[in-house]
Amino acid sequence: MTYKAMNLGTLHFKLKQWRFMNPKTIYLQPIRYTLSWLLLSIAMVLAASCGKEATPTASDTATAAAATTASGTEATANIQVPVEYYTLDNGLKVVLSPDRTAPIATVAVYYNIGFRIEPKDRTGFAHLFEHMMFQGSDNLGKMEFIQLVQKNGGILNGSTRFDYTNYFQIVPAHKLETMLWAEADRMRGLNITQENLTNQQGVVKNEVKVNVLNQPYGGFPWLDMPQYANKNWHNAHNFYGDLEDLDAATLEDVRSFFNTYYAPNNAVVVVVGDFEIPAAKEWIKQYFGDIKSADVPPIPDLSEPRQEEEQRFTKDDKLANRPALAFSYHMPERNTPEYYAMGLLDQILLQGNNSRLYQALVQDKGYTGSVGGGINADLGNMFNYHGPMLWTGSLIHDKSVPADSIVAVLDQEIQRLQREGVSQELLDQAMVKMRSSLYDQMSGLYGFGKADLLASFALFDDNPSRINELEAEFRKVTPALMQKTIQEYLRPTNRTVLIINPQAQI
CATH class of the missing domain: 3.30.830.10 (Metalloenzyme, LuxS/M16 peptidase-like)
Incomplete structure (x- = not known):
């Protein structure tokens, strides 16, 4: 190549x-x-x-990953970083x-x-x-x-x-x-x-x-x-x-x-x-080698209680001229099977123009021109954090669109996944996108993206070789696990909605 x-x-x-x-x-x-x-x-x-030789580009990866068979078996080799x-x-x-x-x-x-x-x-x-x-x-x-x-x-x-x-x-x-x-x-x-x-x-x-x-x-x-x-x-x-x-x-x-x-x-x-x-x-x-070590205090308790009721907040923004809405769901614990399932659900629901929420909110309803977010959105990726985390989506929308209409679309798309289930074909498509995303992250900024993952896995897991295990972990996710994850983590009572109320005079 x-x-x-x-x-x-x-x-x-x-x-x-x-x-x-x-x-x-x-x-x-x-x-x-x-x-x-x-x-x-x-x-x-x-x-x-x-x-x-170079690390494959995202397009190369997507092409190779498209060789996934109906049973989910990957024909190409997994990521191998020395x-x-x-x-x-x-x-x-x-x-x-x-x-x-x-x-x-x-x-x-x-x-x-x-x-x-x-x-x-x-x-x-x-x-x-x-x-x-x-x-x-x-x-x-x-x-x-x-x-x-x-x-x-x-x-x-x-x-x-x-x-x-x-x-x-x-x-x-x-x-x-x-x-x-x-x-x-x-x-x-x-x-x-x-x-x-x-x-x-x-x-x-x-x-x-x-x-x-x-x-x-x-x-x-x-x-x-x-x-x-x-x-x-x-x-x-x-x-x-x-x-x-x-x-x-x-x-x-x-x-x-x-x-x-x-x-x-x-x-x-x-x-x-x-x-x-x-x-x-x-x-x-x-x-x-001769720099002295120190007594580092233990990390405090970072745990979050299980959320049992939906939370809604409104924030006035004196400089904004259009309303905005964000939604967040508490993530599964890092490195659990449900954590990897949420990574694939993120690909299905929020990542790219073929995602369910982009198609529903932008293409079908025309409520907004874009919708974005993800796991650890805007401050990293789903791998370079250690404590509790949120899966978040956000959009700026027209004043004529009520916030409840946007939340209703969100619920409809999640309920659709629950009702229809996540087929193996849909799961395979999500894996193609995830694999492409992984290569994108690792090749970012001529080596820094790879260094970021290696450093995070060394700090948080004492195992930088996890970088070579990620694909295998995602491939363990089954349609049944996706359903279980949706039911527990994408329930409305695990959600926080933030509405931006524009105050700027046009």
């Missing part, structure tokens, strides 16, 4: 799309250099000219996954701390600390980490999610050692000063104002819905940060947070790309 190289414009668009496809994703916005796009594009072209996994003496987890597709390397460092377990009187603190990680370390001054990556032709970013905070760089392969050294340098000793803290408090507060407070539908539904649907504070607070809490953060808070959660025994380092395993192991031991 020949790798199809992207030109500079396409690469720039895809990277921009990855960061900004939703204004909801919490990201550090890095300075961008044209050189970064150019060098990575050249790397892609070189890989193509050398005729190297995984070498080990732990340093200080507790740092390490995942190495060589990929010769292109002469680039991805370094991803994930810390097992997300906004779900930040201090109760410091909402937004996990995100604030993500910004602090770019303010300098023992050997790299303010902004020098970013400059180091970009002047070597790479790109970088960081984000804060429910259960982790991550940092990554994609660089020419010969700069792998440099990136490992730089990541170890800030894990070893962050430059925590009052000046840096005050500066980043202002940056984050401005980010909240721009992305949420001064935007129509600013927190809808990614920030709003968890607060309405969940009961446990850890899952239900304003994780972007209340402005008063952000102001209240002290220098001692930051130092304590760093010393507690940014320790090697609370992290995983993932390397994906064109590298030699022995060399990578040597560098990781050299730069990370």
Whole structure:
């Protein structure tokens, strides 16, 4: 299979799309250099000219997956990602996954701390600390980490999610050692000063104002819905940060947070790309091996009670000029049979223009121009979280369409699945879409998508090789299990509905 190289414009668009496809994703916005796009594009072209093998594209995957037989037996091979996994003496987890597709390397460092377990009187603190990680370390001054990556032709970013905070760089392969050294340098000793803290408090507060407070539908539904649907504070607070809490953060808070959660025994380092395993192991031991571990507190109880009644809420939006509606259902526990069944139900009901809800709400009724969402929608995917989660859908619609009409369509489509059952043919079609989605995720951003899954499975399951087991788990799902999952998890009493009431004067 020949790798199809992207030109500079396409690469720039895809990277921009990855960061900004939703204004909801919490990201550090890095300075961008044209050189970064150019060098990575050249790397892609070189890989193509050398005729190297590449990860199949989504269209390739869909074609191959269409070979599924009526009995659900897959004619093509399952995903096989090379995984070498080990732990340093200080507790740092390490995942190495060589990929010769292109002469680039991805370094991803994930810390097992997300906004779900930040201090109760410091909402937004996990995100604030993500910004602090770019303010300098023992050997790299303010902004020098970013400059180091970009002047070597790479790109970088960081984000804060429910259960982790991550940092990554994609660089020419010969700069792998440099990136490992730089990541170890800030894990070893962050430059925590009052000046840096005050500066980043202002940056984050401005980010909240721009992305949420001064935007129509600013927190809808990614920030709003968890607060309405969940009961446990850890899952239900304003994780972007209340402005008063952000102001209240002290220098001692930051130092304590760093010393507690940014320790090697609370992290995983993932390397994906064109590298030699022995060399990578040597560098990781050299730069990370003597960083001291810490006493990491146990994760608090994150469980949610079983929801027994439908919840409905209305939120006024002074900047919105059209109503919007979101619905959420509590998910099955991660890695259970029902969890995988919900992944396939998501494909049937919500993913793509052939999904049941798109066909009903957009094509048949004309209530809206689009409907989107999913499992862990807008803040990741169905694999990169650890605690309770929601399956969520949302749409903006015409004022002439009552919210009850939209909910009625939702109920009709779920009841249709219950009444008619999920046939093996429909299940096979969902598996084709899921398999394509998996390849899409793994090939995203030239190695980062694969690194994201490997890091998540290392952090949460102590088993990054789960990446190679996903297809088999989905294939275990039967029509009977789909019915059982629909009855328990897609019941109206497990649902929360959020209605946006527009207040803007047109």
